[in-house]
Each structure stands twice: as C-alpha cells, then as structure tokens.
Amino acid sequence: MNISKTYQPKEAEEKWYGYWLQHKFFKSVPDEREPYTIVIPPPNVTGVLHMGHMLNNTIQDVLIRRARMKGKNACWVPGTDHASIATEAKVVAMLKERGITKKDLTRSEFMTYAWEWKEKYGGIILEQLKKLGASCDWDRTRFTMEDDLTEAVIDTFIHLYKKGLIYRGIRMVNWDPIGKTGVSDEEVIRKEVNQKLYYIRYKVSSIKYQVSSKDLTSDSGLRTSDFLTVATTRPETIMADAAICINPNDERYFHLHGKKVLIPLINREIPVILDEYVSMDFGTGCLKVTPAHDLNDYELGQKHNLPVIDILNDDGTLNENAKILVGEDRFAARKKIAVLLETAGALEKVEDYKSQIGFSERTDAVIEPKLSMQWFCKMDEMAKPALDYVLEGEIKLIPEKFINTYRHWMENIKDWCVSRQLWWGQQIPAWYLPDGQYVVAKTREEAFEQAKLLTTHNSQLTTEDLVQEEDVLDTWFSSWLWPISVFDGFKDPNNADINYYYPTNDLVTAPEILFLWVARMIMAGHEFRGEIPFKNVYLTGIVRDKLGRKMSKSLGNSPDPLDLIEKYGADGVRVGMLRSSPAGNDLMFDESHCEWGRNFFNKVWNASRLIKGWTVDDTLKNNNQVVIEWFESRFNEALVEIEGNFAQYRISEALMSTYKLVWDNFCSEYLEMIKPGYQQPIDSETYNCTIIFFENILKILHPFMPFISEELWHDDLFGQRAEYDCCIVAQLPNYGQINAQLLNEMETVKQVITQIRNIRNSKQISQKEILELSVKANSTVPYKNYELIIKKLGNISALHMVSDKISGAASFMVWSDEFYLPLNESLDPYSESIRLQKEIEYLTGFLNSVNSKLGNERFMNNAKPTIIEVELKKKADAEAKIKILEENLSALAN
C-alpha cells in the first residue's frame, strides 16, 4: 500500500505513458466503430513547446481521450510543419557558426545542410508533447515536406495553374536590404522612431491659374500660388514620385486641379491627381505619390495609372533611375538631398516627427517596401463555397463570434501570394525558357515537352536550357492540404483511411490563423475533395502573462512548459491551463493555476488513501443507504452537466463541474458522511459502493488528468486488473436515475450543518464540543432520515424533534424550519435581539419587493404563470419566517 501523503507524478507519468504506447492504446485503424478524428495543427519543426501549444494540445487530448472512452475509434494525427522561414533562419544560423554563408552554397548543398539540421533538431516538440500526455497515434506522424506531401503540393499547384487560378504579378514585399531577401510580415518588428518631417516645395509648372482669396488667407503649406508643399519623411524618394495627390474636397487646393508640378532638383513634370484617400489634416494635405516605394502609393498609382519608378538597388543604394546621388545609400542620400533642397530653396522647413518603422527581425535593417514579381493564387472563386460551409452551419466555429470575422474576411478576400524567396520549401514547378516565357510542369522533362510547343524560333532548345523558378511555395500552401494529405488523400484518393477518417471532427487552433490556415483548409477541402475538412473548429485564446502581454520568447515572459510539468505534474499543468480558458478568450496565465491543478490531483490521491485505510467488517449493517442514494443521484446529475458542457465545448466549465463533484460532493461531503470513526471498520455494502463511485470518478477525471487516474485505476483498491484493463480505454459511466427530492432534502440538511458550524464559529465554541440539536419542523423535510449525517458532521449527540420553541438556546432557521442549540453559556439577549431584528428587517424589505411585484397589474398580466407561482411562494415563505422570528423576538423580551 502506498502511504505517501502526496502523489509523486513524475514516476507515474513515465510509467503509464510507456504502458499506453506499449499496448498501442493510441493506435487507430479503420474498423466498424464510429471514427473520431483530430489532425494536429502541425507545429513548426523548429519549434519548442510553448504555452500556446500546451493549451491547444491539452484541449485536443481531452477531446480525443473522451471520445475514446465513449467507444469511438479515436484517431489523433500528429506531425510537424516545415516552416520555410523559421527553419531557413535556423539553418543559416547553424551555417554561420560553421563559418559558411548561404550565398557560397548551391541550392542543393544548402538543402543537404537543411535536412541535416531537420533530422538532428527538428521535431523536439513532438517529444515534448508526449510529456504532456498527448495520446497521438505516433505511427501516423507526418511532415509537410516529406515526399508524399511535397508531391501533393506540386500536384495541387499544377492543378490550380491549369484551372487558371495561379498567375504571376507584381507585389510590394518587405525587403531587407542587408539580408537581401524579402521577409514576411511576421518577421517585421515595428518600432516607434524619432524622424524628421521634411516640407518640400514643388513648383507648379503650368502658369495659367487664377488666384483665389483663399490662397492668401490659408495657413497651409502653400505660401504662394507658384508652389505647393509636401510633407515627407523620405525626401530621397522624390525622384521616384509619379504624382502629387490632393483630396478633391480640399478647398485650399481647388486651383491645383488639373495642374502639373515639377519635382525639385530633377525638374521632372508630374500631374496633380485627386483622391479622397488623402487626409486633409495630415501634413499639408498634399501627398507625394511614390508607387515603387510605398504600398499605399502603389495602390494609388494602380488606381490612377501612374508609372512605377524604382530608384533603389537591392542593397538600398540609389540606382540610375534616381538621376542624382546614384550609388549613395538611402540614408546618406536622405541627408544629402536635404542639403541640396535647402540650397535650391525647395526646403520649406523640417520638423521632428515620431512614427512606426519596420525593422527586420533578423538583421535589424530598416525594411524597404519593394516591388517584385510574385506568384499568386486566385481566391474569390474558392472563397465562396468556403464561406457558405460556415454560414450554413456545416462547419461550426466555436465560439460563434468568429463567424462575423470570418465572413468579413471571406467577402473581402485578396489573392494569395504563394511564392517566397527562400530555398527551404517546395520549389515552384515553373520553368523559364531563355526568352522569358515559362511553363508549369512536374518535372524538367514534362516542362521541356511543353516548352517545345511554345518556341517556334528556337529549335535548339534543350532540357538544360530550362531554368526552374527559384522561389519556393508559402508554407501554408502545404498546410492547407494537411487534413487530406495526412491520410494520403492525394496520392490515393480512395484509400481506406481517407474514406474512414475524413472529414475529421474537431480542429483546435488559435484564432490568429483562422484565415491563414483554417479558411484555406476549408477551400482545399472543397476544391480537392468536394467536402468539408472538419465539422467543428474550436478556437482557443492566446496565452498571455499576468500583464496581458502575449507570451513570447523575445519578451522572455513565458515559463518553460517542461519546467512546469516537472514542478506541478503534467496533470496539474493540464487542468491549470484549462481552468480559465473558455473558447476564444485569452488566458492570463499564472503559475497559481497549475498549483490549483496540483492540489486537485493531490486531493484525489488522498481520497484514495482514506478509502484504502478502511477495514471491512461483513457483519456490520449499512447505515449509509441514504447517503449512497444521494451520491448516486448527485453523480448522475453531474454527469448530465458535464456532458452538456462538452456538447457546447465549454471545456473549462466541464472541468469545474468535475472538480466540484470530486472535491465538494465526494470528498467533503460523501466521504465525510460515511467515514467510520478512527480505527473503526466499515460495512461491506458501503465500502463496495464507495469503490464503484471512486472508479467512476477516475473515469470522468481521466480526460483531464490521465496520469493520476491511470495510476489509481491500477491501485490495490480495485484488486488485480487484466493487462488491457486500463482507465484510458475504460468506458465512461452511463447516466442513472436522479432523485430530485433527495437532492433537495440533502441541500437543506447541508444548510443545517453549515448553520451549526456557523454558530460554533461565531460563538467560539470548539468543533469538538458536543451539542444537542432540537428541530421544530414546520416543513415536511424528514430530518430523522438524516439524523446520522447531522450528528456526524455537526458533532451533535442527539437530534430532538420538538413542537415548541426552546428559550435561551441559540437558534437559526433553514427555510421555515426552526433549529435550537442549547449552549452551556447563556445567550446575550441584546445581541440576539439585534440579530433577529436585522433578519426581520431584511425579510420585510424582501417581502415588500415581492408584494409590489404581485400588486403590479401589468406584472400579473404579463409574467409567465411559473414566475408568478415562484413569487407567491416567496411571499408565503417570507411571511411565515417573519412570523416565527417575531415570536422569537418577543419571547426574548419576556
């Protein structure tokens, strides 16, 4: 018998995880049972477990374990994502340590190093998930860049290209001039920086204009009608200007409509255009439009058909298009041009200015918006059915509030830029001919066949002349296929697995990737299988620290999940995470949650120690029948609650229901009620019932706390278990009868006990001092049935049913019943009368409010009959109680 006062999780965690694996309880193969499937949101292969993963995977594990215990064929597919950007950065860092730079390597050499890195360090996170207790079918582990999944990516790209959904186009990317690469938005760190705002004068070139009086009174930047003034933080880009834009409603500038102006220093003529996009309040109200070097300007330029003049080289120096300062770095050029403008009399003033600037996460270079040729996937056609699935409820978002967000996004969807300027990933299967034309094909040979058809003038073309697109596909272009590709649905569209497991049931993920990932999986499901990929999407919150900051490595505010597991046990961390994390709401993480979890499983542990300490005496008769029946009812009631909570994905509520059942009802109430005196034996009937109750409790605890429940499942308490008789595969108990009257009566009895304890506390009478209790029952509650319970928990020696008040005794009421506790010391009549008066006062106020309701004709006419009934009962109860209290008060006076 294990007598340790506290449960030691570590040993049990290792033992049982190994046991589960060894007995293949996580393994799933299609059979006749109903499937229940979850595909894991594949974590980055470079990743280490963070708190977000903990929450996310705990929820998935709870769902999958519950499904398993409900007799379903539960299949949780794990895997990792190749994460182009993050992994490539890791590999570059590794190479740097070895003194190798990426640009000295060929693509295939680089890929060799990258795979080496992946094999060595990748997938640590999956090992960490095991520590959490994740019951994934590890035999099914997939990787988004493994051969089969890569083939699926290439095939789907070609499929979409053939459908006309893939095209090339120009797009503004975040350019890192030091790293000489495009970086994703996620890798751009925005910082507030002190800058200067330069006010630059552009000369109006056509002289024909009329002077309006407004020009003279306006305090705008327009000093004379010969000039307009533009405020900019980037004077070095004026050579790339394509227009000046003003708001058409801006009265200050009506005279400029249709005019042209000259760029200072280079005297190139550009038009003044009108667009409401320009804010009249900011700067001078005149905006220089530089399509090549600003995203908004680019869009404005597209709208107004402006030329795109790119004046920057890849390294951030000015190129020939700039005409002046060619070869200078952009920042040096900024300083120099300010001087030139000043000298030319075109610089009106310079102001200090604060604004947000993007920096490259990796090189800390100021990000330069840069136009480049990218590959795109058309979205509008695919978005429509994906939107309908959600609007029509075929796919449920939990919580529902995300439907609005989803719809808004899907109705305003932009084409997806699928190319990335990296090597680690699936290289785009496009092949360029020497003349710049291209074909899309799976292999060089197929590409060559197609290319031959394109070239009429070049019969010399060989396969070697084709150059494959350098860019790889966006990582999401492989993850959007995940629910299909993990079951080989592309390689073999009719295989047993995909037919059985797809569509999957629940997807558990973070709301920030609702569009990046979830929406696209829905599109892919429809496009490639004509079916939804999953039925429910449970969106978790973001794990934040106590200050509300997102937990991140760079802030260093995230605890190491493995340390937490070490400290509080996997079970403790699991329930700690779940406790205050309703779907879609952020979780303010604090270690005290885990402490709470640890205390919870320790309570369960100690309950087992108590039961184990009992000796059974077969000759004893069962005095606890009413308690046993009550707990049965209470247990069934809790089961219904828990089931209801799960049905609505209120997982933290389900946990709280379980917690209350176990801690309050089972430990504090049931066990205390049946507990025999010290070193006294217990009757066999009560003991056997208790064992059954405890086993059922282990079952409902298992999805939340798999390790301790499995450990106790195999305790001596339950005798010898067969090898495969494990909690993980036990079937959840079915509901039985709920005796509502019994539950109500017990609530009343519990109140009586609380009141007795309360009087002890307030009168400073020790819990050990034995008292007698007299009951003047005005209701029909059969207190005698509960005599043993009241005696035991109230430390009462005798329970007298009386028909008269007892003077001089401490008294209290539960509903309309009167209770008297004669004390050794005499009561202070003064404070007792104050107490009674206060209570009467409160009840009178209550009664008045009820009476005013009942006296309100409109209430009587409109309220539902059941509500009126309740009010009438409240009135009767209050009146009866006031009457009794007044009697007691007058008795006190005599």
Place this chain on the structure above:
RNA sequence: GGGAGUUUAGCUCAGCUGGUUCAGAGCAUCUGCCUUACAAGCAGAGGGUCACUGGUUCGAACCCAGUAACUCCCA
C-alpha cells in the same frame, strides 16, 4: 483606415431562454482549527454603482442605441 471583440469582487473569470431584494467560482484577504486521508488541508467570514449615458420592458449584468477605455485581426 476597415472589421471583430472585451469591460462583472483586489486578481483571473463564469453568469446559457431577461425573472431569487443588483449576482457566482477559484486565487488572494480575514477568523478559528496541526480534528489520524489531505496545512498542497478543514470549518467559516468579509468583499460588487455588473465601464458610462440613455432607451425598450411589469422586470435588465443580460436586449437596443450612443460614449469611453483596452485588445486582436486585416491593411
């Protein structure tokens, strides 16, 4: 700039169909207990202008409108 959300006890959050004098839980606080399962515990207690302003209703934390603060997503 566009969209979504949040605001309830000191803290973190519940409150589901509007109906128990305007409310619950855990943590924290206070009081008393080392009572032979558990001090990681037991028995109690205190603590609230349900962000603000209006409206609808017999009745509002809940429905509607507006305001404020904060958060997230997209650009």
